[in-house]
Structure formats: C-alpha cells, structure tokens
Amino acid sequence: MSTEQLVGTGLPASVKSPRRPPGRGQLRRLELRWGLAFVAPYAAVFLFFFAYPFVYALWMAAKPSLYADLIADPRYLSTVINTLVFVGFGVNVKMFLALLLSGFFLRRRWWIKALLAVYVLPWLIAAAQACISFHWMLQQQGLIDGLLSGMFDIDGPIWLNDRWMAVAANIVAYIWKWMPFWTVIFLAARMTIPRNIYDSAEIDGANGIRCFVHITFPVLANLYLVCTLLSTLWTLGDFTTVFIVSGGGPSGYSDVLATLGFHYAFDTARPGLGVAAVMSALPVLIPVVILLMRRFQTREVRI
Amino acid sequence: MTVLSLPTLLSRRSSYRLRRVMVETGSAVLGVVLLIWSLFPIYNMFLIALDPEEGEIEFAGNLWTPEPSLDGFLDVITQRARYLEDFWRQFGNSIFIGLLTMVLTVLIGSLVGFAVSRLRLTRARLLTDLALLTYMIPASFLIVPYYRIMHAYGLTDNLWSVIAAQVTFATPFAILILQLYANLIPLELDDAARVDGASPIHMYLRIYLPVMVPALAVVAIYALLLAWNDYLYQAVLLSLKNMTVSMTQGQLFADVDAEWNAMMAAAIIYVLPPIALLFALRRYVAASLTMVSAGV
Numbered sequence: 001m002s003t004e005q006l007v008g009t010g011l012p013a014s015v016k017s018p019r020r021p022p023g024r025g026q027l028r029r030l031e032l033r034w035g036l037a038f039v040a041p042y043a044a045v046f047l048f049f050f051a052y053p054f055v056y057a058l059w060m061a062a063k064p065s066l067y068a069d070l071i072a073d074p075r076y077l078s079t080v081i082n083t084l085v086f087v088g089f090g091v092n093v094k095m096f097l098a099l100l101l102s103g104f105f106l107r108r109r110w111w112i113k114a115l116l117a118v119y120v121l122p123w124l125i126a127a128a129q130a131c132i133s134f135h136w137m138l139q140q141q142g143l144i145d146g147l148l149s150g151m152f153d154i155d156g157p158i159w160l161n162d163r164w165m166a167v168a169a170n171i172v173a174y175i176w177k178w179m180p181f182w183t184v185i186f187l188a189a190r191m192t193i194p195r196n197i198y199d200s201a202e203i204d205g206a207n208g209i210r211c212f213v214h215i216t217f218p219v220l221a222n223l224y225l226v227c228t229l230l231s232t233l234w235t236l237g238d239f240t241t242v243f244i245v246s247g248g249g250p251s252g253y254s255d256v257l258a259t260l261g262f263h264y265a266f267d268t269a270r271p272g273l274g275v276a277a278v279m280s281a282l283p284v285l286i287p288v289v290i291l292l293m294r295r296f297q298t299r300e301v302r303i
Numbered sequence: 304m305t306v307l308s309l310p311t312l313l314s315r316r317s318s319y320r321l322r323r324v325m326v327e328t329g330s331a332v333l334g335v336v337l338l339i340w341s342l343f344p345i346y347n348m349f350l351i352a353l354d355p356e357e358g359e360i361e362f363a364g365n366l367w368t369p370e371p372s373l374d375g376f377l378d379v380i381t382q383r384a385r386y387l388e389d390f391w392r393q394f395g396n397s398i399f400i401g402l403l404t405m406v407l408t409v410l411i412g413s414l415v416g417f418a419v420s421r422l423r424l425t426r427a428r429l430l431t432d433l434a435l436l437t438y439m440i441p442a443s444f445l446i447v448p449y450y451r452i453m454h455a456y457g458l459t460d461n462l463w464s465v466i467a468a469q470v471t472f473a474t475p476f477a478i479l480i481l482q483l484y485a486n487l488i489p490l491e492l493d494d495a496a497r498v499d500g501a502s503p504i505h506m507y508l509r510i511y512l513p514v515m516v517p518a519l520a521v522v523a524i525y526a527l528l529l530a531w532n533d534y535l536y537q538a539v540l541l542s543l544k545n546m547t548v549s550m551t552q553g554q555l556f557a558d559v560d561a562e563w564n565a566m567m568a569a570a571i572i573y574v575l576p577p578i579a580l581l582f583a584l585r586r587y588v589a590a591s592l593t594m595v596s597a598g599v
Contacts, residue, residue: 038418054445126532133347188595223596244553265446292438
C-alpha cells in the first residue's frame with residue numbers, strides 16, 4: 001500500500017502501530033512528491049525556453065575576439081552611453097514621479113478617480129502602437145511642430161535628427177508608457193497605510209512634506225527599491241521604444257544595447273557579435289538580480 | 304486647550320482657507336497637465352486615423368483634420384487597406400497568442416505558487432529565486448539564440464514559439480505576485496483541509512484557486528499585456544503569412560506610401576481588448592494590488 005492511499009483514506013490500516021496517524025516525515029515526503037509534480041510544468045518551461053537559450057547565448061558570446069570587435073566599433077561605445085542615459089532617466093524619473101503622483105491619486109475626489117482611468121490608458125496601449133504615435137508626432141509638420149507654429153509661431157527642429165533629442169524622445173515615450181503601471185502599484189501600497197496615522201501627525205502639526213518624509217517614504221521604501229530594481233532590468237531590455245520612436249537614428253546614434261544587438265544579428269548578419277553586445281551587460285544585470293532576490297525576502301518596515 | 308483670541312482665530316482660519324484654496328488650485332492644474340500628458344499621443348493616433356487622405360501621409364502641421372472621416376476604420380474592418388488584407392486573421396493570431404499566454408501563465412504560475420507557499424517544502428525559497436533568475440537576462444537579449452533553438456525544435460513560424468517565450472518571461476512575475484498574496488492567507492485553512500484528508504490537488508482546486516482569484520486576475524492582465532506589447536519576438540519568429548497586428552505596424556517603416564490612416568485605425572482597434580479585460584476585472588485588481596503591495 002502506498003503512502004498516497006494511506007493519507008487519501010485517512011485510515012492508516014497497515015501501519016505498524018495502527019493508532020498513530022502518518023508521521024510528519026511521511027507527510028513531508030508525500031508533499032515533496034506532490035510539490036515536484038506541481039513544479040514540473042514550470043521546470044520544463046524554464047529549462048527549454050530559458051536555460052537552454054541562455055546557455056546557448058553564453059556559448060555564442062564566448063569568443064574573446066568578439067569583444068575586441070565590439071570595443072573597436074565606435075557605435076558600441078556610444079550605445080553603452082545611450083543605454084546608461086536611457087535606463088538612468090527612464091527608470092528614476094519614472095519611479096520618482098510615479099511615487100509622487102500616487103499621492104495625488106489618493107485624494108478622494110470624483111474627478112481624480114475619473115482622471116485615474118484616463119491616466120492608466122498608456123499602460124493599456126500596446127507598446128509598438130504607442131511608439132508609432134510618438135514617432136509620427138515628431139516628424140516634420142507633425143503634431144508637435146503644428147503646436148509650436150500655432151502657439152508660438154516657431155518652426156520646430158528636425159527632432160529625431162539630433163542624437164540627444166532622439167534619446168530624449170525615447171525616454172519620454174518610455175516614461176509615458178510605463179509610469180501609470182508603477183503609479184498604480186504605489187497607489188495600492190499607499191492605500192494600505194492607515195489614514196489615522198496621517199490624522200494624528202497633522203494634529204501634531206506635521207505638514208505634507210514631513211508626512212511624506214516620515215510616514216509615507218519609510219513605509220514604501222522597500223517596495224520602492226524592489227520596483228526600481230525590477231524596472232531597471234525591464235528598461236535595460238526594452239527594445240520596442242528605441243526601435244520604433246527614434247529607430248536608433250540618426251544613423252544608429254541613439255541605439256541602446258537591445259537594438260544594437262538586433263542590428264548586428266539581423267542587419268549585418270553577425271549573430272555572435274549581436275549576442276556578445278547584449279551579454280556585455282551581464283556584469284550590471286547580475287548584481288541587480290541578486291539585490292532583488294535579497295530585497296524580496298526582507299520586510300523592514302511594517303505598520 | 305488654549306483659549307485663542309478672536310483675531311488670531313480668524314487669521315488662522317483664513318490662512319487655513321488660503322491653504323485649502325491653494326491645494327485645490329494646485330490639484331486642478333496638475334489634473335489638467337496629467338490629462339494633456341496622457342491623452343496627447345492618443346489624440347495624435349486619432350488625428351492620423353481620421354485623416355481622409357489615402358496613401359502617403361502628409362503632415363501639414365494641422366491640429367485637427369479639416370474633414371475627419373471614418374474611411375481609415377472602414378478600410379480596416381473591410382480589409383481593403385494594403386498590409387491589412389488579412390486584418391481579422393492577424394487580429395485572431397494576436398488574440399490566440401494573448402489568450403494562451405494568459406491561460407498558461409495563470410495555470411503554470413499558480414501551480415508553482417501553490418507548491419511554494421502551501422506545501423511544506425524545505426527548499427521553496429530557492430525555487431522563487433530560480434524563477435527570478437529569468438530576469439537576469441531581458442527577453443530581448445535572448446532573441447538570437449531563441450530563434451535558433453526554435454529552428455531546432457521545428458517551431459519556426461509557429462505561434463506556439465511566441466507563446467512559449469511570453470509564458471517563460473511572464474511566469475516569474477506571476478509567481479512573485481502569487482507568493483506575496485498567498486503570504487497573507489492563513490495557513491490554518493490548509494491544515495484544516497489536511498486533517499480532513501484532502502490531497503494537495505484538492506487543496507489547490509478547492510482552497511487555493513478560489514482564495515487567490517484577485518491575484519490571479521492581476522496575473523492574467525499582466526500576462527495578456529506582456530504578449531500584447533511584444534513586438535520583437537513576433538517580428539523575428541513569425542513570417543508574413545502568420546502576421547499579428549503588432550507586427551504589421553513595424554513592417555511599414557519600410558514603406559512611406561502605406562495607408563497610415565488605416566494603420567492607425569488598426570492600432571486603435573488593437574488597443575480595445577486589454578481595456579475591456581481590465582474593465583471586466585477591475586474590482587479584483589484593486590483588491591489584490593492593495594494586498595500584494597502591503598506584503599513587500
């Protein structure tokens with residue numbers, strides 16, 4: 001008789017001492033077996049569609065000569081700088097504004113609730129479509145130029161023809177698309193802070209800024225850090241925004257690592273170089289992931 | 304309590320009123336700014352979609368189309384526009400990828416989530432860490448080896464290759480959300496069931512899933528949006544024969560003469576399903592987000 005049946009019927013009939021229910025060790029072993037069964041589908045997905053491609057990527061990028069080629073390419077260096085700027089601003093400006101705006105959306109007014117519904121729209125609009133809209137907006141005589149000439153009677157520059165203008169356009173489009181998501185996360189977290197803490201702080205004479213510094217921020221600090229780390233990983237891997245808004249232009253000077261890797265692999269038919277280009281971000285990615293794992297398990301401030 | 308003289312009381316009250324007026328004006332201004340910020344690119348989409356001109360898009364710096372027309376939308380619905388002859392099939396492909404990504408992520412994620420937080424496994428934490436390891440490499444960084452491996456698996460130009468990629472990258476976040484949410488549910492519920500002799504599969508179906516509905520709704524929306532947002536994997540793995548709506552848009556940068564009003568109309572139609580899903584599940588989303596973010 002298998003342990004499974006034993007527990008299933010709840011009658012340990014053939015166990016040596018019939019009065020004792022199945023021991024903890026037995027249960028443990030049984031649950032372990034079940035646990036393996038529950039985890040098996042994900043383990044298969046992880047192995048076949050993540051681990052294997054990842055090892056394959058490491059193997060493709062293992063040749064040292066590839067990195068010599070990368071460093072010799074001036075486009076690689078400018079891409080690394082663009083990536084740092086894109087991630088630095090794209091993550092931090094977005095997260096900080098999201099944190100502040102979540103406080104605004106906490107206010108109980110009917111029109112603020114209605115505004116929230118409009119504000120989350122960018123998150124629901126598919127990335128490629130939203131980016132195409134930004135791309136067209138910045139064409140000559142597009143909506144932005146139209147506004148500038150209509151309101152101030154000036155002609156806009158050729159926006160995407162300048163490296164930093166193109167990088168800035170990518171960042172703005174990225175923030176536009178993803179800020180609502182993080183705002184909603186912070187808003188949800190703020191809703192769990194009991195209202196009466198603020199009320200008593202207000203009676204003690206604390207103003208809005210002091211409430212934010214001494215109550216809101218300490219409570220949200222761990223969440224803010226976790227979200228920032230997660231967002232750093234996701235922003236670093238963002239392909240669509242740069243590929244569509246600026247198209248990497250002017251002539252590749254606003255590329256980030258994801259689009260440069262794509263360019264090497266599919267436009268110049270050097271897949272090894274493309275993989276090496278993106279894998280060169282590993283020294284940054286690994287510490288962020290480790291920090292994220294650590295932070296996820298800790299809970300520092302609770303109310 | 305101190306007794307305040309009438310003048311100080313009045314001045315305090317007026318300063319309070321002044322502050323309130325300032326706060327109200329400030330939020331009104333901020334509200335208008337946010338409204339413009341959120342709607343500006345969407346307005347631009349409609350501006351282009353309602354343009355009556357066919358063929359090459361001529362930007363004339365217009366703030367509004369002189370003669371708005373629904374021709375763009377009509378051309379999409381009747382599949383008359385170039386590149387969109389197969390629009391409903393492309394839309395069907397997108398729906399297929401989105402729905403299956405959603406269902407599989409919810410299923411696989413909830414199985415792992417249950418095992419990690421409800422079964423007494425000693426190494427459960429290791430499992431979540433392993434899942435998080437997926438984020439060490441962003442999805443876009445793996446496209447080249449992934450493409451080659453799909454070739455080896457015989458899955459090139461197959462919608463399932465895209466679904467597999469989306470599920471792989473959606474599941475770790477799903478596991479995190481589910482784990483955080485499950486932490487807030489007392490384990491006694493399971494112990495009671497164990498005493499009654501329920502097997503883990505019963506506990507999963509009868510206790511875990513019903514209790515976790517709000518968190519599962521969040522996971523579902525997250526997975527659908529991940530698949531909906533994807534451009535790279537669909538563009539690389541699928542051929543023109545199996546296009547999705549997301550792909551058609553990128554194709555067109557090569558072609559200046561495309562019917563951009565129809566393309567933008569297609570983009571606007573493409574936006575509707577996630578909005579409908581979020582609207583349908585909004586109550587669950589609000590409930591579980593609050594609980595989850597309290598757990599971090």
